[in-house]
């Protein structure tokens with residue numbers, strides 16, 4: 001651990017309530033300075049609430065917070081920042097139309113006026129000092145997600161941060177991106193910054209953190225304990241708790257990295273290689289649409305009962321692929337057929353009636369209306385599929401919604417609550433419960449387990465497997481190569497809007513990785 005063991009953070013008996021929900025219950029914890037502290041727990045366990053209390057964004061109902069030995073006035077962001085606390089949120093908050101320099105200035109102390117070139121010079125020096133490879137004049141929206149995150153971190157470090165909190169920083173990163181982030185975090189630690197990391201993946205916790213603390217149902221059930229004294233199995237037990245359904249051995253191994261059974265998927269027995277494809281894309285090219293490179297000559301078939309994975313560094317056309325399949329991108333040439341029927345020019349509603357379901361990349365923007373109730377969000381699929389409004393009975397929908405959310409173990413108070421009040425993982429589960437229904441024929445799942453806890457991730461894998469057994473076709477787009485290799489029957493790699501390689505089990509991670517970076521093409 002660190003040379004110094006003085007506490008940078010002391011929480012005493014912190015309780016936070018949202019109406020009837022107790023998000024944090026009498027949490028008392030102390031974190032030593034100069035170390036990397038992981039905080040883990042299931043979706044809705046209270047991790048983000050904990051981070052927001054420390055950053056002064058939430059005023060706890062009870063309890064107190066001390067930073068570097070000083071009592072913090074309750075719920076004061078400015079006092080927390082003055083004490084050196086900076087929080088990088090789960091979803092990025094940089095204004096997309098700003099340049100990097102403008103975004104950095106926005107996060108700085110402000111005051112003096114600068115010309116554009118002065119501003120850029122000022123922040124370029126800061127970025128260079130942190131070894132962040134981004135040009136200060138670039139617009140945020142033109143940056144890949146990994147660079148946006150680096151800019152968020154750089155912005156948090158504009159002030160003299162002593163305690164940096166990163167809320168699920170790896171959820172948006174590729175494995176290489178996560179490794180780069182970890183290097184940056186180790187570097188910050190050696191410069192004396194204390195880091196709190198909210199993480200879901202146990203293997204990441206054990207790879208980077210000095211200590212780990214576990215929240216369950218708003219209570220601190222363990223920690224901080226030294227990571228050197230705990231193993232993956234024990235940690236997953238602490239997270240899930242004694243009453244939860246146990247994970248099966250394969251899922252546990254894949255989720256915790258505790259065994260060598262990774263990447264052994266050998267195809268599914270129910271797959272019928274001779275059956276006509278559910279999805280048949282032939283030579284599809286799309287117009288540029290500002291959301292990644294256009295598709296160029298993409299051909300892809302998915303048969304009943306088949307899970308096809310799309311691997312690739314983010315920003316290589318995966319979003320355009322989802323948009324083309326959802327009738328949101330302009331297809332210039334080529335054809336798309338669903339169950340033998342041409343749908344190339346059919347709007348989304350018609351495709352949904354034909355059995356298309358979409359779990360979108362951005363759950364808060366494309367997947368949910370945050371200001372609408374849970375049952376309204378859940379019922380949206382009926383409207384999307386063109387049911388007549390007069391047929392819709394709100395009371396029946398509310399009870400259907402309740403059963404579906406309970407089956408997915410969503411943590412919520414009432415189906416009338418706003419979707420925006422759910423924790424990130426629970427919001428994702430609402431979309432999954434809506435899109436993975438019995439009538440689905442083709443499920444496009446974009447990052448379906450991003451931000452989910454280990455129990456929920458296993459649940460999603462199981463739900464995808466059930467859908468496959470019902471002979472659905474599934475297109476799984478994920479930046480988690482382990483996930484792709486564990487559950488897909490075939491993997492295609494996207495690079496610059498093209499299919500750059502097709503791979504079948506047993507997978508060779510080195511060859512897939514090479515195709516992702518364009519080192520080699522096809523097998």
Ligand SMILES: Nc1ncnc2c1ncn2[C@@H]1O[C@H](COP(=O)(O)OP(=O)(O)OP(=O)(O)O)[C@@H](O)[C@H]1O
Nearest residue numbers: 018023043044045046047048049421422423424425
């Ligand atoms: N603004 C809010 N209004 C109402 N309830 C809230 C609000 N914010 C959080 N909650 C509830 O508090 C509980 C803890 O939520 P929190 O976001 O802290 O969990 P989390 O551990 O970060 O979950 P995840 O891993 O899904 O992000 C959840 O039950 C959540 O629904």
